[in-house]
Amino acid sequence: MPFTPFHFGPALLFATLFGYLDFLTFMIANVIVDFEPFLVLSFDLDLCYGYPLHGFFHTFIGGSLVALALAEVMAKFYKHLGKEINIKKLRITALSGVWLHIVLDSSLYTDIKPFYPLSWNPFYGEFSAFEVYGFCVIAFLLGMPLYLLMNLKLHPKH
Numbered sequence: 737m738p739f740t741p742f743h744f745g746p747a748l749l750f751a752t753l754f755g756y757l758d759f760l761t762f763m764i765a766n767v768i769v770d771f772e773p774f775l776v777l778s779f780d781l782d783l784c785y786g787y788p789l790h791g792f793f794h795t796f797i798g799g800s801l802v803a804l805a806l807a808e809v810m811a812k813f814y815k816h817l818g819k820e821i822n823i824k825k826l827r828i829t830a831l832s833g834v835w836l837h838i839v840l841d842s843s844l845y846t847d848i849k850p851f852y853p854l855s856w857n858p859f860y861g862e863f864s865a866f867e868v869y870g871f872c873v874i875a876f877l878l879g880m881p882l883y884l885l886m887n888l889k890l891h892p893k894h
Contacts (some may be wrong), residue, residue, distance in 0.1 A: 742869055743837055745807050745876030750836070752883045758829045761810045765833025769793045788847035795852035799838050802828035804851055843868055 747766035751759045772793040781787040792798035807826040814821050842848045842859035849855050863871075 742872035743840065744772075745872040745874070745879060746836060746840065747833060748883055749879030750832075752879055752886060756825065756828075757832065758810070758826055761806065761826055761829045762833045764810075765803055765830045766837050767805055768806055769799055769834055769837055776859045790841060790848045792852065794838055794841060794845075794848045794850070796835065796838060797852055798851055799834040800831060803827070803834040806834075826865050840868055840872070852879040 743766040744763065750881045751757050751762040772791060776782050776787055776789050776791070782789055793802055804827060806836065807823065807830040810826050810830070811821050811823050837846070838850050839859055842850045842857055843861065843863045844865055846857075846860060848857055848860070850857055858876050
């Protein structure tokens with residue numbers, strides 16, 4: 737799902753339901769690996785060099801590297817803001833978000849090899865594009881009011 741907001745639906749729902757997750761980190765983690773298809777399309781890497789639209793960073797190994805880097809960046813960001821930092825929580829959050837992205841995309845695209853260096857993609861074709869996109873939309877429609885409701889309860893106006 738390159739350059740689409742669809743990943744925000746599951747991110748919003750799961751970040752709201754699972755309070756342990758760092759909300760901002762999880763939202764970013766769910767879309768950050770799409771920098772890869774953006775670069776591939778922007779620089780014609782697929783046509784000029786044969787690089788797949790969803791390459792190394794859409795694997796659990798590559799995605800994990802991105803997630804761990806994101807956790808470190810978020811730790812520095814929160815430290816700069818003077819917030820308490822729980823690096824373990826940030827790592828778990830970032831890994832969960834990136835892996836969710838990879839699983840969702842893996843059911844749609846033939847070029848994703850989530851278990852690289854193996855070429856095996858057990859997720860491909862398990863769900864149709866309609867089902868995946870539908871899930872993302874429904875997750876957003878459930879997640880948004882749930883998020884608003886939980887935040888209104890946590891931060892009531894006096």
